[in-house]
Amino acid sequence: MAIQVEQAKLDLVESLAAQGLVTDPLSAKGRLLAKAAKLFRAKGYERTTVRDIAAEVGIQSGSIFHHFKSKDEILKAIMEEVIVYNMHRMRKLVDEADTARNALLALICCELDAVNGLTGNAMSVLVYEWRSLSEDKQRFILGLRAEYEALWSETMQYALDEADQTADVFVLRRLLTGALSWTTTWYDTNGKLSINELAEEALKLVIKE
Amino acid sequence: MAIQVEQAKLDLVESLAAQGLVTDPLSAKGRLLAKAAKLFRAKGYERTTVRDIAAEVGIQSGSIFHHFKSKDEILKAIMEEVIVYNMHRMRKLVDEADTARNALLALICCELDAVNGLTGNAMSVLVYEWRSLSEDKQRFILGLRAEYEALWSETMQYALDEADQTADVFVLRRLLTGALSWTTTWYDTNGKLSINELAEEALKLVIKE
Amino acid sequence: MAIQVEQAKLDLVESLAAQGLVTDPLSAKGRLLAKAAKLFRAKGYERTTVRDIAAEVGIQSGSIFHHFKSKDEILKAIMEEVIVYNMHRMRKLVDEADTARNALLALICCELDAVNGLTGNAMSVLVYEWRSLSEDKQRFILGLRAEYEALWSETMQYALDEADQTADVFVLRRLLTGALSWTTTWYDTNGKLSINELAEEALKLVIKE
Amino acid sequence: MAIQVEQAKLDLVESLAAQGLVTDPLSAKGRLLAKAAKLFRAKGYERTTVRDIAAEVGIQSGSIFHHFKSKDEILKAIMEEVIVYNMHRMRKLVDEADTARNALLALICCELDAVNGLTGNAMSVLVYEWRSLSEDKQRFILGLRAEYEALWSETMQYALDEADQTADVFVLRRLLTGALSWTTTWYDTNGKLSINELAEEALKLVIKE
DNA sequence: CATGAATGAGTTTTCATTCAT
DNA sequence: TATGAATGAAAACTCATTCAT
Numbered sequence: 001m002a003i004q005v006e007q008a009k010l011d012l013v014e015s016l017a018a019q020g021l022v023t024d025p026l027s028a029k030g031r032l033l034a035k036a037a038k039l040f041r042a043k044g045y046e047r048t049t050v051r052d053i054a055a056e057v058g059i060q061s062g063s064i065f066h067h068f069k070s071k072d073e074i075l076k077a078i079m080e081e082v083i084v085y086n087m088h089r090m091r092k093l094v095d096e097a098d099t100a101r102n103a104l105l106a107l108i109c110c111e112l113d114a115v116n117g118l119t120g121n122a123m124s125v126l127v128y129e130w131r132s133l134s135e136d137k138q139r140f141i142l143g144l145r146a147e148y149e150a151l152w153s154e155t156m157q158y159a160l161d162e163a164d165q166t167a168d169v170f171v172l173r174r175l176l177t178g179a180l181s182w183t184t185t186w187y188d189t190n191g192k193l194s195i196n197e198l199a200e201e202a203l204k205l206v207i208k209e
Numbered sequence: 210m211a212i213q214v215e216q217a218k219l220d221l222v223e224s225l226a227a228q229g230l231v232t233d234p235l236s237a238k239g240r241l242l243a244k245a246a247k248l249f250r251a252k253g254y255e256r257t258t259v260r261d262i263a264a265e266v267g268i269q270s271g272s273i274f275h276h277f278k279s280k281d282e283i284l285k286a287i288m289e290e291v292i293v294y295n296m297h298r299m300r301k302l303v304d305e306a307d308t309a310r311n312a313l314l315a316l317i318c319c320e321l322d323a324v325n326g327l328t329g330n331a332m333s334v335l336v337y338e339w340r341s342l343s344e345d346k347q348r349f350i351l352g353l354r355a356e357y358e359a360l361w362s363e364t365m366q367y368a369l370d371e372a373d374q375t376a377d378v379f380v381l382r383r384l385l386t387g388a389l390s391w392t393t394t395w396y397d398t399n400g401k402l403s404i405n406e407l408a409e410e411a412l413k414l415v416i417k418e
Numbered sequence: 419m420a421i422q423v424e425q426a427k428l429d430l431v432e433s434l435a436a437q438g439l440v441t442d443p444l445s446a447k448g449r450l451l452a453k454a455a456k457l458f459r460a461k462g463y464e465r466t467t468v469r470d471i472a473a474e475v476g477i478q479s480g481s482i483f484h485h486f487k488s489k490d491e492i493l494k495a496i497m498e499e500v501i502v503y504n505m506h507r508m509r510k511l512v513d514e515a516d517t518a519r520n521a522l523l524a525l526i527c528c529e530l531d532a533v534n535g536l537t538g539n540a541m542s543v544l545v546y547e548w549r550s551l552s553e554d555k556q557r558f559i560l561g562l563r564a565e566y567e568a569l570w571s572e573t574m575q576y577a578l579d580e581a582d583q584t585a586d587v588f589v590l591r592r593l594l595t596g597a598l599s600w601t602t603t604w605y606d607t608n609g610k611l612s613i614n615e616l617a618e619e620a621l622k623l624v625i626k627e
Numbered sequence: 628m629a630i631q632v633e634q635a636k637l638d639l640v641e642s643l644a645a646q647g648l649v650t651d652p653l654s655a656k657g658r659l660l661a662k663a664a665k666l667f668r669a670k671g672y673e674r675t676t677v678r679d680i681a682a683e684v685g686i687q688s689g690s691i692f693h694h695f696k697s698k699d700e701i702l703k704a705i706m707e708e709v710i711v712y713n714m715h716r717m718r719k720l721v722d723e724a725d726t727a728r729n730a731l732l733a734l735i736c737c738e739l740d741a742v743n744g745l746t747g748n749a750m751s752v753l754v755y756e757w758r759s760l761s762e763d764k765q766r767f768i769l770g771l772r773a774e775y776e777a778l779w780s781e782t783m784q785y786a787l788d789e790a791d792q793t794a795d796v797f798v799l800r801r802l803l804t805g806a807l808s809w810t811t812t813w814y815d816t817n818g819k820l821s822i823n824e825l826a827e828e829a830l831k832l833v834i835k836e
Numbered sequence: 837c838a839t840g841a842a843t844g845a846g847t848t849t850t851c852a853t854t855c856a857t
Numbered sequence: 858t859a860t861g862a863a864t865g866a867a868a869a870c871t872c873a874t875t876c877a878t
Contacts, residue, residue, distance in 0.1 A: 198380070478838070698849090850871100
């Protein structure tokens with residue numbers, strides 16, 4: 001089953017790349033973005049030099065500017081694409097869920113996977129390198145995040161209604177956001193605890209049976 | 210009561226300063242640390258220049274180096290002092306608590322206050338500027354954090370036992386860490402929700418009645 | 419008459435192009451030179467990139483190097499051709515003049531037209547981008563300019579003799595050079611003052627009736 | 628007499644420096660401006676690197692930015708100060724002149740001296756490096772030039788009236804501007820022709836006896 | 837001939853840190 | 858202690874030029 005999930009993710013990337021919504025991860029530009037995300041996450045945006053990125057990709061530093069006008073254009077691209085990609089993935093999973101509880105579980109699972117899986121570097125960058133983005137680019141990314149959060153709020157409210165629970169969705173989502181995004185600092189993908197199990201734990205923070 | 214709490218905090222600072230464990234916040238050095246924390250939080254460590262800090266304090270950039278050997282010594286001092294201070298505060302509150310549940314509530318309350326109150330800037334810096342610290346200084350701060358986390362684990366375990374709940378304390382504490390530290394990005398000190406109420410909400414994530 | 423003059427200029431270009439002395443302005447290379455001259459004049463040689471020129475012509479930057487070995491080869495060609503062309507034109511007009519005064523007037527007229535007419539961009543480049551040329555190319559262009567100046571000195575001397583005036587031709591020509599070439603900064607081709615009228619004004623600086 | 632003139636110039640600089648209108652040429656900043664002007668004139672603004680200037684002054688390239696925020700701030704300062712200085716000098720000479728003819732002669736003399744004397748480098752830069760200035764700085768300098776030109780127009784008109792000549796002052800001043808500024812390319816300060824003699828020649832271009 | 841990705845040397849600029857005063 | 862000019866290493870970015878396709 002895990003293999004099916006992974007295949008579905010690859011199919012989605014391919015389809016989004018074909019539509020020009022994200023960069024093909026196999027292209028020169030796509031590899032550059034992946035390496036940059038890795039470095040930005042590990043060292044932080046400011047402490048990562050353009051030369052570092054170039055060295056990681058195996059090109060000369062000047063060549064970077066063939067693909068991106070500036071260093072912070074790279075940062076923006078990383079953030080934009082990771083939102084676009086996860087947004088599409090979440091929408092699909094929510095649509096396929098049979099109950100509101102399961103839709104919320106799918107979102108949690110998806111966000112945990114986003115943070116700890118293949119897009120983990122990009123998600124960390126999105127969360128922790130926010131202030132390194134120029135103001136106008138921040139506004140642009142903020143617009144995308146708003147859409148993303150709208151999906152969360154809606155799904156969460158449905159799940160609470162279904163469980164006959166009342167709670168402040170605004171507060172609850174934010175507590176959960178912190179809990180889930182923080183997993184990047186401690187969750188071990190190769191450890192005993194699977195993403196699905198962790199997701200169940202996290203769901204319990206919200207929905208009490 | 211709130212006034213009493215605030216007074217207690219000031220007394221603690223004074224007492225710690227007298228022991229040389231933290232810098233007197235009214236001294237030149239103390240004001241420098243506060244301003245630096247504010248700037249590091251707002252702009253990030255790397256994007257904050259020594260000149261920025263000097264300007265904020267009202268001195269010349271060269272003068273900073275009479276107080277601190279280097280820029281990252283400032284960062285270390287901010288992190289060290291905020292841990293030392295909150296550690297002492299938490300120990301006292303845990304000792305005074307009548308039940309394990311209340312001890313845990315006190316910790317949560319204290320961490321929320323640390324993150325959103327007077328030491329908010331320093332706490333944010335501690336969490337988000339971690340990688341800007343040189344490796345040897347990271348190790349030093351890590352030692353302090355270990356003590357801090359030990360207090361948390363212990364208290365949490367007592368509270369779970371008391372409530373006849375079983376859970377993975379390791380996982381639970383980390384989910385909570387994320388949830389609480391993330392409040393810095395959204396919690397409004399002057400809003401309707403008080404720190405105590407928020408703490409009660411957060412406690413519910415852990416202890417189910 | 420104006421049309422005849424314009425036609426004569428086109429005929430001259432055609433004839434020089436046929437002899438390989440200048441580049442046919444309708445050819446790809448010729449259009450490149452014209453666009454480059456326009457940009458060099460507007461922005462200066464250094465601030466004009468090879469990409470700017472390529473974009474203006476509608477080709478890719480790499481393709482430029484099929485026409486010219488280097489960027490400063492373009493600059494040299496612009497300078498060389500504008501001298502060659504105007505030199506030929508002046509020789510013809512001097513030969514056709516009935517009096518020395520009129521020969522000088524023809525030269526003035528021709529230089530004003532060179533500076534403000536079709537070759538205005540190239541002439542500006544010749545005057546103001548001089549130092550951007552590599553030393554050996556400067557020497558080459560200097561040789562051409564010497565010929566050009568010889569024609570001026572000779573004609574001027576004849577005109578002064580004819581008018582029974584004595585003056586330092588060296589100084590006078592240089593004062594005039596400055597006055598005429600500076601017109602590029604203020605003379606309005608579409609204004610009330612015609613080139614011929616302006617030439618008469620300029621002639622008065624030299625020959626007093 | 629020449630020595631008196633030179634002394635008067637030095638006195639003026641000193642007085643303007645004391646008022647903060649120009650930079651003291653003996654200060655570090657003043658020497659930097661002089662060297663930069665020399666290099667900008669010789670090689671052009673773009674081909675002169677900040678390192679070139681630093682080397683000429685005998686400091687490190689980074690130190691330049693202690694005195695000027697950017698390279699083009701240096702260019703602006705050169706242009707601004709040379710106008711301010713010559714403006715003051717001209718105003719004084721015009722005020723002291725007994726006839727309108729002599730006032731105009733003084734202006735010509737002063738401009739020739741500005742172009743060929745101590746401020747020759749700066750004047751050349753003002754004329755030939757114009758486009759290297761950022762647009763907003765161009766506007767600022769343009770304001771100063773307008774004042775400068777107003778003084779010229781006025782004085783020229785008086786001189787023409789006094790000589791019972793009619794002429795287009797606009798055209799005449801521009802022809803003269805070109806003639807005078809171009810002297811920088813050929814006039815030899817140590818040659819036989821003195822500035823005063825050259826000024827008399829130039830005056831003849833305007834006022835016919 | 838044309839393309840356009842890649843090069844790599846060179847540019848301006850930044851900034852923590854030093855040190856003579 | 859405080860100052861602020863000077864340092865110098867390192868940063869992001871530019872761009873003429875090359876070359877495989």
